[in-house]
Amino acid sequence: MWDKRVVEKIDAVLGSYVAACSFKNVANGLVWAFAGVYGPNRVNSRRLLWEELAGVMSCWDMPWCIGGDFNVTLYPSERSRGVYSRATMRDFGEFISEQGLMDLPLVGEISTWSNSRSWSRLDRFLVSTDWEVVHPDLRQKRMLRVCSDHAPIMLECNPFSGGKRPFKFENMWLKAEGFVDKVRSWWASYDFHGTPSYILSKKLQALK
Known part of the structure; x- marks a missing residue:
């Protein structure tokens, strides 16, 4: 699943909704972690995801990158129609804030899932602030949807070939x-x- 010439796996944790690995870059020795997420469909199980993911993140004190299908939107504007739970979105937002994560800009269409009736943004990458320090020019890019109702997302760590870096401000700095x-x-x-x-x-x- 990874190129051993690029990264070396250090450790791994497998949960009900999360599969996480810690890695060491071969080139520069940087140690970091990635968690792949597949969120539950049931609303009453969503808090189990946040609890599990927070527990996994506590295992390793290092830069984090988290991505996958969270099966929940962060804002009402990320859903075209249907019933949504403000409490569920609030829990998602509080998890991001409490864990010191950043929701990266999405390039392309906002929807990552769609059927013939509606669309939603269910898939995304989240990164820790120390990951953003190592990779300051980050963005996630929605790719072409081919054979699934989900569109793949690519995380670009150096999308800007030149010019000035954009100014960024995180509300959690105020805390x-x-x-x-x-x-x-x-x-x-x-x-x-x-x-x-x-x-x-x-x-x-x-x-x-």
Whole structure:
């Protein structure tokens, strides 16, 4: 399932909804983990998925990449029709926040599953912030759906061939103790001269 010339498997964990492996890159020795997810169809079993996945992630303190069919949407806009549970979406969002994960931009159509009547975004990649530090230019790309009701998704770790890196801000940074004070001190330390609009522009550039 993986190229041994590229990565070496260190350990593995298999659960009811999650299959996870920790790896070591052959080229640079980086240790990281991947979890493949197949979420339950029953609403009352979804919390078992979050509990299991959180438990698996606690096994290894390293950068994480998680992907698969979660069988749940994160936002109402990710479903064309039908009944959805706000509590289920809230639980999904809280899991992402509590585990310090990032929901990556999706390039292409928003739907990853569809039939003749409706569509939903059930499949996605989530990564930890330390994974994003190693691979700063990340995005997930919806591929062409061929013979399944699910469209495959490719995780691109270096999709930008050139140019400036896009600015990113994570809401969970606001929960870090002292973060706001640190940003305030950085902002106050910048000293530029010129028109008010010029000074604001240069301060924003420096803060970024």
